[in-house]
Amino acid sequence: MGGTLKAVRTRFRAYQLGSPGSSFSYFAGGHFTLIEARLTDTNKATIIQEMAACGVKAVDTLHITSWDSDHCCASELIDLLALAVPRTIECPGYEPHTDNGREAARIIKAYKETKRNSNRPVELRTISPEYIKGLQSASQLAFDDVFYHPRFIDPDCTNNNSTVKLFRGGSFNVLSLGDVESHNLSAYLRRRTILQRETDVMILSHHGADNGFTNKPFLSHIRPSLAICSSNYDNQFDHPRDEIRKLLHERDIRLMTTKTGDVVVMSVGDHTGRYRAMNLKADSTEVSSTCDFYSKKANLLQYNDDTLRQLFGRRPSYPR
Helix, strand or coil: CCCCCCCCCEEEEECCCCCCCCCEEEEECCEEEEECECCCHHHHHHHHHHHHHHCCCCCCEEECCCCCCCCECHHHHHHHHHHHCCCEEEEECCCCCCHHHHHHHHHHHHHHHHCCCCCCCCEEEEECHHHHHCCCECCCCCCCCEEEECCCCCCCCHHHHCCEEEECCCCCCEEECCCCCCHHHHHHHHCCHHHHHHCCEEECHHHHCCCCCCCHHHHHHHCCCEEEECCCCCCCCCCCCHHHHHHHHHCCCEEEECCCCCEEEEECCCCCCEEEEEEECCCCCCEEEEEEEECHHHHHCCCCHHHHHHHHCCCCCCEC
16 A cells, blocks of 8 residues: 555634734644744734643644744744744754844854753754754655755845745644755756645745746646735735635635735545645634545555555655
8 A cells, every 4th residue: 555544633823913023833743843843922822722722731843934033033032932932943054144044043043052951852953954864764655754955055036045945744734844945946846746746735936926936837837725824913915915815716726825814724524635734813812714525645655555556667766
């Protein structure tokens, strides 16, 4: 057989911040990951609620895609670390070039030092090209996360140094793209077999900007069922752009944003493939819209090896 179906209770949440920026979490198999280092008056209470809903008292991994302040805000970081108490921190693989980034990196290193002799020491991972090259190959149809970028450091555009990761530990998978904007990166990623056949939920790159990355070929190859866009409440930057909305609509990809409330995606039923996405109203548990899906991985894991070879050809491997 191609793989084994596992019942994994899975939750993803996109948090409304009340300011420009991004904040997400992914929970699968008892492991809670907070994506981006942001903590505002708006998302603090909902992060606490989400951790309680997942039955965790501390965060396993803090995953930061960029040193930019809308992804990692130094002035919020000390309070966030005190709240989340992460055991592992995954930092961007490029040197911070702003005062905010340098201060955030200093705070993280100091936090690691304070935990050195505690009963919860901290592992600090810098997701650099060297780190990715040193990783083992990921199982083709398994539940291991996969890092795809940075494969190199772009000296001219720090957005292209954002960490790209597929969270695949649960019954549905989430693709995190940070702020990458290069057309070449888009072309590289759309050819990755695992991304093509397993991406269910995709966080739009650079908050849904129309910069050439999220284009027709990329969406046609990756084919997520649901796209998530992080928008501040007033949406002063018009995220996502109308051009991106049109591309998503033409490919029947559902769009949900944090413009008016959090987005919660959760596994349902026996937690082996069915999942439900809900757009909440601001400061409320009331649902404004909902949609049900079935994960790609759940279908693929039921195929035998011969069928998989016919569908995808030779099996390449990717770093995890």
